[in-house]
Amino acid sequence: xxxxxxDPGPLSVPEGAIVSxxxxxxxxxxxYFMWYRQYSRKGPELLMYTYSSGxxxxxRFTAQVDKSSKYISLFIRDSQPSDSxxxxxxxxPLNNNDMRFGAGTRLTVKP
Amino acid sequence: xxxxxxxxxxxxIEKGQTVTLRCDPISGHDNLYWYxxxxxxxxxFLLHFVKESKQDESGMPNNRFxxxxxxxxxxxxxxxxxxxxxxxxxxxxxxxxRGAGYTFGSGTRLTVV
Numbered sequence: 570x571x572x573x574x575x576d577p578g579p580l581s582v583p584e585g586a587i588v589s590x591x592x593x594x595x596x597x598x599x600x601y602f603m604w605y606r607q608y609s610r611k612g613p614e615l616l617m618y619t620y621s622s623g624x625x626x627x628x629r630f631t632a633q634v635d636k637s638s639k640y641i642s643l644f645i646r647d648s649q650p651s652d653s654x655x656x657x658x659x660x661x662p663l664n665n666n667d668m669r670f671g672a673g674t675r676l677t678v679k680p
Numbered sequence: 681x682x683x684x685x686x687x688x689x690x691x692x693i694e695k696g697q698t699v700t701l702r703c704d705p706i707s708g709h710d711n712l713y714w715y716x717x718x719x720x721x722x723x724x725f726l727l728h729f730v731k732e733s734k735q736d737e738s739g740m741p742n743n744r745f746x747x748x749x750x751x752x753x754x755x756x757x758x759x760x761x762x763x764x765x766x767x768x769x770x771x772x773x774x775x776x777x778r779g780a781g782y783t784f785g786s787g788t789r790l791t792v793v
Binding site for chain 1: 684715721722723724725728736738739771773781782783784785786787
C-alpha cells in the first residue's frame with residue numbers, strides 16, 4: 570500500500586464548475602499537508618499549505634484536512650481554463666523534510 | 681526574486697556515462713532538496729542540504745549518486761555511471777525554513793539510452 574494515494578484522473582470539467590481533488594494517506598505522523606500545481610514542463614508550484622487538521626481558504630481555493638479519516642481535499646471554485654494542470658498533494662511529518670507526494674491528478678477545465 | 685534554477689533542462693546520455701545536474705536555489709535559502717520522478721511513479725525525495733551539510737540523504741537510491749553543495753550555495757547531483765532506470769525528471773527545491781512548502785525548479789529531464 571502506498572503511503573499517499575491520489576487518483577491520477579484525468580479529470581475534465583466545464584469552466585465555472587467546482588472541482589474536488591482528494592488524497593488519502595496511511596501515515597498518522599503526517600502533520601504538514603500541501604497542494605502543488607504543476608504545469609507541463611514546469612516544476613510543482615505551492616498552492617496551499619496546511620498544518621494539522623482544519624480548513625484553509627485562499628481565493629477560489631479551499632484546502633481541507635481531516636486527520637481522523639486521513640483524508641485531504643482541495644476545492645477549486647469557479648474553475649477557469651488556466652486551472653488546467655496536474656495537482657499534487659504532498660505531506661510530511663512534523664520537523665521532517667521528507668515530503669511524500671501523491672501521483673498527481675491531471676485536471677482539464679474546458680471553456 | 682529569482683526562482684530556483686536548474687540546468688540543463690534536458691540531458692540525454694548513454695548508459696555508463698556520467699551526468700552532472702546543477703541547482704541554484706533562491707538566494708538566502710539554507711535548505712536545498714533534490715527530488716526525482718521516474719516514469720509512472722510519484723515524485724520521491726532524494727536528499728536534503730542545510731547550507732553545505734547533508735541533513736538527510738535517506739532517499740538516495742545507491743552509491744552511483746553523489747550530491748554536493750560546496751559553500752552552501754548551488755548544488756550538484758552527479759550520476760556515475762548512469763543506468764537506464766535513472767531516467768526521469770530531477771527536481772531541486774529550496775526553502776527558508778523546515779517543514780514549509782518549497783519552491784521548486786523546473787527540473788532536469790534525464791534520459792539514459
